[in-house]
Amino acid sequence: MINATGFTNSRKLLSFMLAALFVISAFMYAKPAQAASVTVVNNSDRYDVDGNPIWAQGGWVMQEGGTFYWYGMDFSVSGVKKVNVYTSTDLNHWTKHENIVDFSSINAKLDAIGDTSTIRFAHSQWVGRPFVKYNSLTGKYVMFAEWSNGDGNRNKLTLFTSDSPNGPFAYEKNISQPGGYKMGDLGSIFTDADGSTYITYTIDYNTTNGGLQISKLTPDFMNLAATTKTFVSTGPFKEATTLFKYGTKYIMMASTTNGWNSSQTWCYSADSLNGTWASPYVCATSPYSGNSFDTQIDQVLPIQGTAGTVYMYIGDRWNNKGGSTGIGRNQWYPLTFDGSGKPTINGYSQWSVDPAAGTWSPSSALDTTQSYALVNRNSGKALGIVNNAASDGGLVEQQPNTGAASQSWKLTDAGSGRYYIQNINSGKVLEISGFSTAVGTQASQWTNNGGANQQWLLVDAGGGYYKIKNVYSGKVLGMSGGSKDNGAPCIQWAETGSLNQNWSLTVVTP
Numbered sequence: 001m002i003n004a005t006g007f008t009n010s011r012k013l014l015s016f017m018l019a020a021l022f023v024i025s026a027f028m029y030a031k032p033a034q035a036a037s038v039t040v041v042n043n044s045d046r047y048d049v050d051g052n053p054i055w056a057q058g059g060w061v062m063q064e065g066g067t068f069y070w071y072g073m074d075f076s077v078s079g080v081k082k083v084n085v086y087t088s089t090d091l092n093h094w095t096k097h098e099n100i101v102d103f104s105s106i107n108a109k110l111d112a113i114g115d116t117s118t119i120r121f122a123h124s125q126w127v128g129r130p131f132v133k134y135n136s137l138t139g140k141y142v143m144f145a146e147w148s149n150g151d152g153n154r155n156k157l158t159l160f161t162s163d164s165p166n167g168p169f170a171y172e173k174n175i176s177q178p179g180g181y182k183m184g185d186l187g188s189i190f191t192d193a194d195g196s197t198y199i200t201y202t203i204d205y206n207t208t209n210g211g212l213q214i215s216k217l218t219p220d221f222m223n224l225a226a227t228t229k230t231f232v233s234t235g236p237f238k239e240a241t242t243l244f245k246y247g248t249k250y251i252m253m254a255s256t257t258n259g260w261n262s263s264q265t266w267c268y269s270a271d272s273l274n275g276t277w278a279s280p281y282v283c284a285t286s287p288y289s290g291n292s293f294d295t296q297i298d299q300v301l302p303i304q305g306t307a308g309t310v311y312m313y314i315g316d317r318w319n320n321k322g323g324s325t326g327i328g329r330n331q332w333y334p335l336t337f338d339g340s341g342k343p344t345i346n347g348y349s350q351w352s353v354d355p356a357a358g359t360w361s362p363s364s365a366l367d368t369t370q371s372y373a374l375v376n377r378n379s380g381k382a383l384g385i386v387n388n389a390a391s392d393g394g395l396v397e398q399q400p401n402t403g404a405a406s407q408s409w410k411l412t413d414a415g416s417g418r419y420y421i422q423n424i425n426s427g428k429v430l431e432i433s434g435f436s437t438a439v440g441t442q443a444s445q446w447t448n449n450g451g452a453n454q455q456w457l458l459v460d461a462g463g464g465y466y467k468i469k470n471v472y473s474g475k476v477l478g479m480s481g482g483s484k485d486n487g488a489p490c491i492q493w494a495e496t497g498s499l500n501q502n503w504s505l506t507v508v509t510p
Contacts, residue, residue, distance in 0.1 A: 209238065
């Protein structure tokens with residue numbers, strides 16, 4: 001016989017056990033959270049989370065866990081050498097850590113060890129193509145970079161170390177002629193399945209840039225253990241190399257020696273690093289491009305996720321050095337591979353990538369046969385022309401959506417994923433006047449003249465919304481001050497991620 005207290009306690013115990021079972025079941029059957037895809041936008045400048053242009057030329061992306069580290073040179077100030085790293089968990093929102101290399105440590109170390117033969121560092125000298133790898137033996141992050149101090153040996157292989165991937169990095173040593181030859185472009189770093197780590201670089205074999213080299217590093221990364229493979233260029237000469245593995249095949253890609261200019265990309269492949277490599281061939285592009293979509297290759301980054309691996313081509317446009325007239329310094333394209341493992345560079349102006357899943361997809365094209373109202377997500381109001389003007393220079397404002405012709409817009413394909421946005425009432429297209437790159441410039445309309453300031457990227461922002469990004473300035477449309485008022489001006493601004501910079505394209509019935 002159970003007394004009242006015992007009965008009550010038994011009920012409490014049963015309730016607790018059922019609740020615990022429910023919680024356990026919920027954990028067992030709960031679906032894992034899905035990371036959202038992000039849109040990669042090419043032919044446009046990239047900005048960090050503070051709205052500043054990203055400077056990472058000759059760059060290199062390293063992934064550790066769920067964080068990406070994007071290293072590169074900051075040439076924004078003439079005559080000053082700076083290395084930046086930007087960090088991100090989604091390949092979209094980048095936080096800047098600037099000036100992470102202590103260049104004063106070079107001369108301090110040379111003085112400390114009594115080196116009287118090495119010409120001292122000066123900011124007028126060349127430094128470039130930094131890449132970083134963690135060394136588990138020393139517990140240090142090792143940065144490799146080119147340094148030319150004017151001693152006639154072209155570039156020195158120069159090593160810096162840090163306790164953190166974000167720096168500061170201090171000078172350790174340099175190797176004047178790695179592998180026994182003068183060095184041109186420093187290429188990439190690659191760790192094989194057995195833990196061995198290799199670097200690639202261009203060498204002056206018989207002539208300037210006459211060869212390429214793969215060298216194995218010592219376990220602490222501080223020296224070259226051996227030359228694994230030397231490739232002799234027979235013209236056109238190659239430089240700017242990157243090494244990676246696809247399945248069981250090793251692939252090395254390189255640009256044509258072409259100064260600061262963009263070039264076609266060459267491919268080498270082999271079943272073993274020190275084995276026989278197939279003769280180089282020009283990497284396929286889709287659609288066809290004779291200069292790798294106006295880039296010079298920096299890196300191929302494998303992004304391994306839960307559902308696959310994305311191989312991302314990272315290319316530079318050296319437009320700040322006069323080597324390109326294209327917009328945007330950094331271009332990222334997905335690689336695909338045929339049945340024999342040969343890669344194709346896919347030159348999408350926009351594409352989507354899910355780093356956590358390791359998957360990608362092309363961005364969907366928009367319907368150019370429809371007329372749309374461009375409705376601001378924050379205010380719920382539509383873009384139109386002030387006073388329904390039909391003349392050049394008419395300014396763009398927001399008003400309640402009435403379906404009027406001056407609030408109706410049609411998209412015209414401008415190629416490479418870009419669009420002209422034409423006002424139905426005036427027949428003129430949306431632009432940023434005077435090719436302005438300044439934040440706060442009001443959008444206006446003008447006769448279509450094909451200018452990049454009249455071309456727009458519609459970047460998928462999720463949930464059926466888009467960011468409307470000017471090709472020339474790289475900035476996006478929003479309402480001044482996030483206003484919800486009638487008549488508020490539509491302006492360009494650096495991306496902030498706010499709803500004020502999101503737009504829906506609502507079909508207007510004729």
